Amino acid sequence: MQIGRQAWMAQTSGDLSLKDRMALLSHSLLPVLKQSVKMYALAHCPKATVQGSLTLDDLCLPDSAEVKQALEKMQSCSSDALQNHCLRTWYYAIGFARMQGLKRDDELLAVSCLLHDLGMTEPHYQHHANCRCFAGQGAYAAKDWSIERGWTIPRADQLFDVISMHMNPHVSLDEGTEAHLLQQAASCDVIGSRGFEFAPQFRQQLFQHYPRLDFNQQMIEFTQQEAIHRPKSRTAMVVQSGFKQLVNLNPYLD
Template identity: 30%
Template sequence: MIRNQPNVVADILIPDSTIANQATELILEHGSEFLYNHSLRAFLFASLHAKRQAIPYDVELLYVSSVFHDLGLTPQYRSPDKRFEVDGANAARDFLKSHGLPQSALQLVWDTVAFHTTTGIAEYKEAEVALLNYGVALDVVGRGYDHLSEKHRQAIIQQFPRTDFKKTIIPTFFEGFKHKPDTTYGTINADICACMTPNFQRKNFCDSILHSPWDE
C-alpha cells in the first residue's frame, strides 16, 4: 500500500514521531487498505471524543494502539490459539518494548488493544482503553454517531474511506479467527462465527457448568 496520511484531519493532529511512523509502516506492510483506513478512523473518532469531553490522554500511545488493534487478524500476527485481540496486544507490546518504553506504557497499550472489543469494561479503564473502545465502536456499529459533526464525519471519511465497510468487516474479522473458533467463546466474535459458518455451535456457559467434572 502507498501511504496517504496528512498531518491534520478533522482538526486532529496525527502523530508524526518515529514510533508512530514505524507503527504505520507495519500496518501498511502486513495489513490492508481496509484495516488501515478503519484503524485511522478509530483513532480520529477516539481523539475527537477526548477533545469534546476534555479527556487527557497520551496521543502517541493511543495512535499505536489504534494501528495495532486489528493486526492480530493478519497472517503476520495471528496465533493458532489466542484471541485476536491478545495477538494484537502482544504485537503492540513487543513493538513498543523494542523502542525502550517503560513497563507502564507497555501494559497500557496491551490493555488498550486487548480490551478494544470488551464493551462494559473498557469504558471504565484508563483513558486510552476507553477511548479506543469508543472509536472502534463508533466506526463499526455507529455508537456515538450523533455526537460527531457532519463536517468532521465527512473530513474523516474523505481521507480514510469506508469502502463497502458493512459488507467487508464481517468476513475480514472471520478470516482472522476462522481457524480458532473456540477463542470466540464469550465474546462478540462468536456472532461473527455464527454469521459466517453454517450450523456453528456456540459453546454455552450453562452447559459448561452442568457438564463440569464436579459431582455436585
C-alpha cells in the same frame, strides 16, 4: 482479574469461561443498550451533534518517532481498508477525547489505534503460540514491537491492555482513559456507536480521506471465521450476539 488485560490473557489464552461471559454481559449490558438506543434514534437528528465545527484539520497525529513507526508498521501488513479503519479509529478517539475534555496520553492513544487490529493481519494472526484471541494476538504483537523500539516494560504492558481490551463490549473510563477511547472509537467506526456526536460534515470528510472500501465485508468475514476457529473468544461471543447485523445497520456511513 479484569477480562482482556494481560494477566487474564496469559491465564486463559483468551478463552471466555461461563463466569467471564456473565461478567462481560453484566458489565456492558446497560451502557451498550443505552448507546444502541441513541445510535439509531439520533441517526438523522442534526441537533444531536455536539461537535458541528470539528474538522480533520483540527486533529493531527502526534509528530513523534513512535507514532510514525507505528503508522509504518500498520501499513506494512494491513489491507488498504484496514489501514483506513485504524486511521478513522484514531480520529474518532481523539475527537471523543476533545469533546469530553479527557486527559490522555496522545502518543499511547495514537499507537494503540494504529496497531489495534494487528491480530487481523496474516503476519500476526498467530503471533503468540498460546493465544486464542485476535485482539490478544494483536496486543502481543504490538507489545513486542514497542519493546524492540525501547519502550519500558510498564508502558509496553499498558499498550497491550489498551489494545486487548478493545474487544470488550464496554470499557469504562475507570478502566483506563486510552482503553476507553479506543473501544469507543473502534465501535463508532464499525457499528456507529455514539456516531451522533459527530456532525455529518465531519464524517463525510473522514470517509473522503479514508474511504471504507470493502471494510464492512472484511470485518464480517474475519469475525465469522474467528468465531469458528476460536469459539470461546470474545469475538465469538460478539458474533453470536448479532455482530454482522450491527455492522450492516450502521446508520452513520453517509
